[in-house]
Amino acid sequence: MIELQNITVRFGGVTALDAVSVVFDAPVSGIIGPNGAGKTTTMNVISGFLPSSGQIACDGEVISHQAPHQRARWGLRRSFQREQLADDLSVLDNLRVILDELPGSRRDKVADMDRALEVTGLALKAHTLAARLNTYERRLADVARCLVGRPRIVMFDEPAGGLTPDETQHLGDLILQIHGLTGAATLVIDHDVDLITRICEQTLVLDFGRRIAMGPTAMVLADPLVQAAYLGLEELG
Ligand SMILES: Nc1ncnc2c1ncn2[C@@H]1O[C@H](COP(=O)(O)OP(=O)(O)OP(=O)(O)O)[C@@H](O)[C@H]1O
Numbered sequence: 001m002i003e004l005q006n007i008t009v010r011f012g013g014v015t016a017l018d019a020v021s022v023v024f025d026a027p028v029s030g031i032i033g034p035n036g037a038g039k040t041t042t043m044n045v046i047s048g049f050l051p052s053s054g055q056i057a058c059d060g061e062v063i064s065h066q067a068p069h070q071r072a073r074w075g076l077r078r079s080f081q082r083e084q085l086a087d088d089l090s091v092l093d094n095l096r097v098i099l100d101e102l103p104g105s106r107r108d109k110v111a112d113m114d115r116a117l118e119v120t121g122l123a124l125k126a127h128t129l130a131a132r133l134n135t136y137e138r139r140l141a142d143v144a145r146c147l148v149g150r151p152r153i154v155m156f157d158e159p160a161g162g163l164t165p166d167e168t169q170h171l172g173d174l175i176l177q178i179h180g181l182t183g184a185a186t187l188v189i190d191h192d193v194d195l196i197t198r199i200c201e202q203t204l205v206l207d208f209g210r211r212i213a214m215g216p217t218a219m220v221l222a223d224p225l226v227q228a229a230y231l232g233l234e235e236l237g
Pocket residue numbers: 011014015016033034035036037038039040041042
């Protein structure tokens with residue numbers, strides 16, 4: 001569970017997030033909104049990459065005062081719009097560098113990495129350099145990175161960007177497995193509303209840094225305010 005209380009972020013004259021309060025308590029939750037709405041800023045605040053006013057709690061623990069590496073150690077995992085894979089490392093070593101920072105026996109870590117590679121279908125690419133992976137395989141490796149080391153909160157920023165419909169479908173299936181495999185809650189930003197509808201039980205809609213809707217995804221998407229702001233429809237009624 002992720003609880004944001006009264007989160008405000010300003011960049012000079014731009015208010016990227018304006019007193020946003022929200023509780024994400026589903027296995028998979030979404031954040032949608034037009035370009036510049038504050039979606040990535042929300043993930044940056046939760047990860048600790050950006051300072052903000054207000055308070056952030058995950059699974060009941062206040063983490064607002066923690067540095068990004070402490071949050072990662074706690075169990076926060078994150079993918080970015082541009083993947084963070086190290087191109088000069090193999091897929092396996094990209095997982096290993098995460099586990100090197102965490103406690104646990106070597107044996108458990110090997111089992112953890114094997115499971116992540118198996119689940120994502122990357123077992124045969126374990127020793128392939130990340131630089132040699134295609135876009136989809138890189139995305140799968142991103143998911144694998146989020147599966148290792150006992151994650152508690154996993155966040156994906158536009159995971160479907162640049163993927164084909166079939167790849168998006170499979171990636172969605174993988175994201176849906178994360179909670180059952182690890183117990184972690186997942187937060188997904190994407191412009192692909194079909195993907196969000198399929199995998200996110202609940203969705204937050206941001207517009208100009210403000211929360212304009214939050215709740216069960218189908219209900220939120222049917223909200224006239226959301227349709228006007230996000231789906232580009234003329235104001236209804
Ligand atoms: N480092 C920064 N410096 C200045 N302004 C920023 C910075 N990061 C974000 N912003 C501004 O904050 C607002 C929110 O940006 P953010 O990236 O969170 O939006 P977004 O909803 O993720 O958009 P997109 O869908 O285009 O990725 C925008 O007006 C953006 O220009």
